[in-house]
Amino acid sequence: MAIELNNLRKDLLYTAQSPLANILDDLQQIAEIDQLSEMKQKEYGKKALFYFLGILTSCALLFILLVASNNHPIFSLSMIGLFLVTIALIIACISALVKRSRYKKTNISNHRYNLTKQILQMLARDMDKASIFDLKLSFQPIEIDNNKIGTNPHPYKSGWKVDSYRHEWLHLQGQFLDKTRFNLSLTQLSKKEHGWKRGSSGKQKYKTKTKPIGLDVDLKLSYPQSRYGAIKVLQNEVNSAVKLPQSSTLRLLKVTDKAINISARIAPQCAEVENTLYETIAAIFLSCYQILNLAKLLSK
Numbered sequence: 001m002a003i004e005l006n007n008l009r010k011d012l013l014y015t016a017q018s019p020l021a022n023i024l025d026d027l028q029q030i031a032e033i034d035q036l037s038e039m040k041q042k043e044y045g046k047k048a049l050f051y052f053l054g055i056l057t058s059c060a061l062l063f064i065l066l067v068a069s070n071n072h073p074i075f076s077l078s079m080i081g082l083f084l085v086t087i088a089l090i091i092a093c094i095s096a097l098v099k100r101s102r103y104k105k106t107n108i109s110n111h112r113y114n115l116t117k118q119i120l121q122m123l124a125r126d127m128d129k130a131s132i133f134d135l136k137l138s139f140q141p142i143e144i145d146n147n148k149i150g151t152n153p154h155p156y157k158s159g160w161k162v163d164s165y166r167h168e169w170l171h172l173q174g175q176f177l178d179k180t181r182f183n184l185s186l187t188q189l190s191k192k193e194h195g196w197k198r199g200s201s202g203k204q205k206y207k208t209k210t211k212p213i214g215l216d217v218d219l220k221l222s223y224p225q226s227r228y229g230a231i232k233v234l235q236n237e238v239n240s241a242v243k244l245p246q247s248s249t250l251r252l253l254k255v256t257d258k259a260i261n262i263s264a265r266i267a268p269q270c271a272e273v274e275n276t277l278y279e280t281i282a283a284i285f286l287s288c289y290q291i292l293n294l295a296k297l298l299s300k
Helices: 005-011 020-068 073-104 110-124 225-234 274-299
Strands: 013-018 133-138 148-153 161-175 181-198 204-222 248-255 259-266
Touching (some): 020 110, 020 133, 181 274, 248 274
Antiparallel strands (some): 181 204, 248 259
């Protein structure tokens, strides 16, 4: 399906229930929209700077002519011409800034669509070629009202408050060849402190400080009991089977005769590092299937 620029700009959200090939085509279009936005922002930013420098130069010349004119008609005509040029440059500068701002929203996070592409290609190796992925991919920033989950007083700064944000920017579902269904989500977490602070000049200034918390990776695998029924016997061994990169910590591991639920948190400094995210997600899937493969052997 074609990605409409206006729709992406409006919602910053991509959803699909499609085979891999269709989604990869859409992600490529999203990447092209992002690259165009980056290019146009730079282009109009340079133009705005050029026009601004022209405005400063025109104003300086106008001041010089004003001081040296002594009401001479030639100087007066020159001043009128420079004044009109200055007005034209101001209009051109404002126009360039407006056009630049239009592309700001669709200058989105590259790692989100790049990582999604990698995950889809990894999972598709163990899926039927005609399998359908159910995908929801958000490019919205985390610090917006829709993602706010609570506000609390600051623990030690009087009058300050702390806003907590939670944004699930990836949700992906599908089914492997062995009839195991997967449900994967990536959720970014952060906090924003804000309040009034007295500066060195004695004036009160409103300050904000954003603190990233990390990225939660949540995976649920729902499998057929007839294939992996012996997994209940492995309850005491499952923790040792989970191997994660050093940048991640295991937060939850729950195994039943129907499903595995696992949650890991990636450190905030790595929450937008594409390679680290991919390695962690791959490690979670591999760890889960080590447990399932052992359960399969015991079930025979």
